Amino acid sequence: MKKALVMLASAIAMSGAFAQTPAPAAAPASASAPAAKAGHERNVEDRIAYLHTQLKITSAQESQWNAFADVMRNNGQTMGQLFQQRKASGNLSAIDDMKQYADITQAHADGMKKLVDAFDPLYSSFSPEQKKLADVTFHQPGGVAGGGRAQHHGKRAGKAAPASDADVKP
Template structure:
């Protein structure tokens, strides 16, 4: 569960466009992001005193998802007519949006994390730690 939450929080992206229309996929992605926000809120045991900072984390997650969804929608709409350069450019734009979104999420989460008590920081650390070690 925690790997799914962390992956969703960090990536907030979806590439399952072939199975449904872009609008349907985007709506489903919005719902998925909201589910991840709710689950992470619960797992991190966000207190009423932390709600304002948590709201900034959740907003960053939503903004990331929206930015990525918009770019993926554009890729989907233009896929048949893109040149190789346009295709690579759209991937670069996605990568940049992901990087920008990750930085915004980091800033919001760092502010929240800094004020957490040590026991809650441990819960957060565990939530963000991979379930299995990365292969060397």
């Protein structure tokens, strides 16, 4: 259960970094990989659109914004591929499971570094009002994670948090 929560938090973190909108409902088990991919891509695009509006991006900031949005898309694609590989792996040995999780964790860290590097020039171009909006938006529960940061004892905070740990399905 704990492993599933960590995996879920990682997936949410990279699929829509910086957004406060809840993740869409999970696709049915019978859904094909292309259909699941389309939903994941739509979720990333929804988060990009949300942030564009929330941060009041101006036409003068579009080039920096587009670079940032492209990193979000690339990070989401990378994490989506890694999680698809993990799902397709089936029954792994403990060491292979740990290695695969280490790869996901490293990809997450690398993606966040790229995201910070892309966000820095955009943030520098912000007006004082936009900086305040960004500071509030990214500091709220769920900020970077997008769907709720993991807190003590695996509980989540934010708008999309379940009412209790019992509401989280493995």
